Amino acid sequence: MLATNACVTKLDLYNTDMDMKALVHITEALVHNETLLSLNIGKPLLSNPDDVNYVVHHLSLGLQRNTALCDLNLSHFNLTDIHLEMLLNPLCTCNIISLTLKGNKLSQDAGALLAKLLERKENFICLDVSYNRLRDKGSVSLAKSVKAHSRLRFLSLENNSMGTVGIKSMVDAVCACQTIETFLIWGNDFSDNVAPQIYDAKDRLETLSVCDIGLYEVGDQPSVYRK
DSSP, rough: TTTOOOOOOOOOOOOOOOOOHHHHHHHHHHOOOSSOOOOOOOOOOOOOHHHHHHHHHHHHHHHHSSSOOEEEOOOTOOOOOOHHHHHHHHHHSSSSEEEEEETTTTOHHHHHHHHHHHHHTTTTOOOESSSSSOOHHHHHHHHHHHHOSSSSOOOEOOOOOOOHHHHHHHHHHHHHHHHHEEEEEETTTOTTTTHHHHHGGGGHHSSSESSEEEEEEEEEEEEEEEE
C-alpha cells in the first residue's frame, strides 16, 4: 500500500511493535514510493542480530532507489557500527538530510563514519546520535566534519561517554559552524576541568536557539551547568 500511496508524506511508526516482517515490507515500499518525506520506524520489536541485519540490508536497498525521503528516524534500533557502514553509501546518495540514530549501539569508530556522511552531504541539516558511545575518539572524528559544514542546524550528542577532549572538540566545532541553531551535549563527563577549556565559547553558545549547557563564573572560576 505504501509503495503506491501518493497522499502520505509523513509516517510515524515509533514504538508500534513492528517486527522484522513489517519493517521489511516498509523498506521494500521505499523503492517505489515517491511522496513520503518523513519516516519514523524507531524502537521496533527487533532484538535478534540476524533480524536487524536483514532489515538494514533491505533498508539499504530501499534508500538506493528512493528519491523522496528527507527525514529518517532509526532510534533504538539496535544498530551497530557495521549497520551504519552498510547504510553509509545509500544515505550519502539519497535525499535524506535529517537522521536520528538516538539510543543505538554506535561506538567510537562510528564517529569517522558519521564524519564521512557530513562530508558527502553538504545539504545535511539534522543529526541526532544521542545515547550512543562515541566517546572522545568518535567525537573528535565527527567534530572535524561539523566544523567544516555549511548547512547543519541541529546536532544532538547527549550521553555519549565523552570526556573533556570530546566535549571541547564538539564545542569548538559548533563555534566554527555558524549555521547550527540547536546543540545538545549534556549527559557527558562535565568534570571540573571542562568549563575552563570551553569558556571562550560562552558567547557563541548563548546565541543558539536551543542549547542544554550554560557557562558562568564563580569568582574567577568558570563553571558549566545544565539548562
